[in-house]
Amino acid sequence: MHGLAPGRFRFPSWARLRSRFRMRVLAPVCLALFAALTLFSPVAAQVITIDRNGNATTSTDKFEGYVDRRFRQVEPTHVELPATGIDSRTRLQLIRVLEAEQGFAMRPIPRGHRGLTLEANGKLNPAGERYLSMVTAEGICAKPGARVVITDVKVEHSRIVLQLNGGPDFKHRFLRHIQIGAGPMMNPVIQESSDQTPQGARITLTFHGAVPAITGKQVEALLEPLISFNVKTPVEAFTDTLPPMLKSAILSHRVLVGMSTDMVLFAKGRPQQKYREVDGQMPVEIWIYGKPPQEVDFVRINGNRVIGVEIGKVGQPLQVFNTDVVEGMMRSDGTPLISGAARGTRTVQMGDVQRNPDTQAPAPPPTLRNPGEALPAQDSRADRVGVMRPVQFPKQKPDDDSVNASTGAPAATPPAAPTAPVPQPSPTPQPQ
DSSP, X not given: OTTOOTTOOOOOOHHHHHHHHIIIIIHHHHHHHHHHHHHHSXXXXXXXXXXXXXXXXXXXXXXXXXXXXGGSOOOOOOOOOOSSBOOHHHHHHHHHHHTTOEEEESSOEEOSSSOEEEETTSOEESOTHHHHHHHHHHOEEEOTTOEEEEEEEEEOSSEEEEEETTOSSOSSTTGGGOEEEETTEEEESSOOOOOOOOOXXXXXXXXSSSOBSOOHXXXXXXXXXXXXXXXXXXXXXXXXXXXXXXXXXXXXXXXXXXXXXXXXXXXXXXXXXXXXXXXXXXXXXXXXXOOTTSOEEEEEEETTEEEEEEEEOTTSOOXXXXXOOHHHHTBTTOOOOOOTTTTTOOOOOOSOOOOOTTTSOOOOOOOSSOTTOOXXXXXXXXXXXXXXXXXXXXXXXXXXXXXXXXXXXXXXXXXXXXXXXXXXXXXXXOOO
């Protein structure tokens, strides 16, 4: 304590030491516990939709939303499973039955290494928006109603992994990244070939605990929400994936506004004629079915959707349908669409507004004035000065002469008019 003035050093009190211990030790521990709980706790999203009338709609499923019904959560199956575990003999019989088995996809089957995971008598993962995102990012292996083939079956401890249409991965997936050589000369173990990107998919069937002594028919029953193994025609396989009203329209060969081109082909077949036109700024392709005097259907298609149907019959006025009735059927909740007036919304037309010059007035010119703002008074052309007059200089006032005389400054004189230059006579030429 040498060199310190008396009274300058004080031993810290017990309260101050305790507060420092709390700030330096307990605070980081609390932050670490909070981060661990946030990281490992399951996160469940809940979507609440409130309309203008105050009615609230709650989505309890964290994977469910108002998306296409083909991407919604599946209905759990009810297949009785044996209580005993699978043995080697049952495993071989299961693989022998399932390999090379063909079926029809009941919903879009996405590509990708991860694939779809279906719980036995349970739910599908992913579903809803995550299912749609996977299909968008990875691509589609099989569309609804398309034929799929099981090319490989692996029975593991608590799951059965099925490869469809060759699987989503390259052969020798890991060896493709290994090279062997000495010095700068390196040769890959697997030589690159001109093989295309794998177009297959993977479906994983999981069980609670070990895989039971299950048969091939029971596995097919568990996969019914994704793949149907019944004998069907292509039309039946496709329409079984659709709502009942839309299925009835396709089987009765009717085209509805909002159908996709695949639905139109299954309902009416190939069109007899096709031609393209531009409606405003939108390209439209028109498919024509039938010839007079029979009924003639004009199906207007933009992109991949039907935007209008016109039915012409001899002696009857043309029937025009342009209201989308299919989108409501394909919603995940199965309810029809609600008009804009019913839900209190206003639709704003985008792009240039098309006006009929015979029945509609032209649009007013653009202005910066607010609606209802009064216009300022404007002078008419008759009140304006139409003749340019000469400029008049101000006349000198008497007060200016007195001020100049008192200050001794010269009086201001008006500027003199410029004088015209006097012409000089040209010199006469001298005789030589």
